[in-house]
Amino acid sequence: MEENYLGSIFEKYLHARKIFKNKEVLRHSYTPKELPHRREQIENLAHILVPVLRGETPSNVFVYGKTGTGKTVTIKFVTEELKRISDKHDVPVDVIYVNCEIVDTQYRVLANIVNYFKGESGVEVPLVGWPTDEVYAKLKEVVDARERFVIIVLDEIDKLIKKSGDDVLYSLTRINSELVNAKVSIIGISNDLKFKDYLDPRVLSSLSEEEVVFPPYDATQLRDILLQRAKDAFYEDVLDSGVVPLCAALAAREHGDARRALDLLRVSGEIAEREGAPKVTERHVWKAQEKIEQDTMEEVIKTLPLHSKVLLYSIVLLDENGELPANTGDVYSVYKSLCDYIDLEPLTQRRISDLINELDMLGIINAKVVSKGRYGRTKEIRLNITPYKVKNIYRHDSQLQSLLTVNMSPQRRLL
């Protein structure tokens, strides 16, 4: 019996038509051979970088665009192409890619650059320990070891500035005056324009000698991108004709995010595959949309700090009691009882007020400031997710499991 059952699962998969030819093509990290609708940006960047081939230092570049507008992939594409051509003409070019979301301190950025050359110089900077000055001196030494062009790509540069200030940029943008052999130029990538305000004007003017803007894709452009990738990712005829347009339309709604579009297409395929369906249909796309949204929401809630989780649970309880929308005071009193229950020192109402705003920003709840006249000014708080989902997530959280057994009387007494 057991074997028959298992057997039938295997049979089902054996006979199901294969969906994916090459799933890698749909990953964010994949660099396609062609980038639709980015010709203008590619040409701009090429113009900016082309002096390298004549032995001149190219301008620094500042690249701006929202997430999923193809900034990183375009830069990678252009720099790889530049390297290919320059190799052919015997112009030594090194491109160093630094993701500042991960490498987010001055020290680590400099260390990363020095370590890029460790094969050649034999110098390796440890993760911590050296004074920053020394790393910088070492950097100059290894970079200047011979005549060459060094292009430093600082992706998510806004994160670096916000965390560590603009000292790194200050030193990197004027490093050329201290080098004899090598020339350095910088490509800064950001999805936040406001971060420029934090920059020293001298750094800013030096960094944005040239600027390249990546506007969001519209639905038609997203469709072209998806079609191009789908050709390599899926077997022929497994995609219903409505699938790609729907993925494109849904992603266009989310500020034209190509990453989101690719995720949708990939997850749709995965769902179809798991169902053993012969084709990917629009129904699978809707399911994928729901899954992605749920997954991100779940991830957000899971990584919430403890007090925010307890706070969220008090809103869940109020919801189950039919007492939403509630105001700050109500939520705070339930929160305090819950803290009491699990032996947690409660935060002050002032702090909770901020945490409520944070939950609102994350889209988990809605908090609107209203004035109830005689009855004061407060926030009106609503839940944006079903209580069931929250409980489900807390089920696996050892600190919060005990909350799941708590019920609330209509007088808001915990039972």
Add this chain to the structure above:
DNA sequence: TGTCCACTGGAAGGGAGGGCTT
């Protein structure tokens, strides 16, 4: 028209923790 509620949200400052410097 004024009062007064139930907060809001700014400001200042404490303390823990982490990284850099000495």
Add this chain to the structure above:
DNA sequence: AAGCCCTCCCTTCCAGTGGACA
């Protein structure tokens, strides 16, 4: 190791406020 500094999280204090109600 010790000192310093910065950042983050949080508390305390408080002036400010939109509008129902008298």
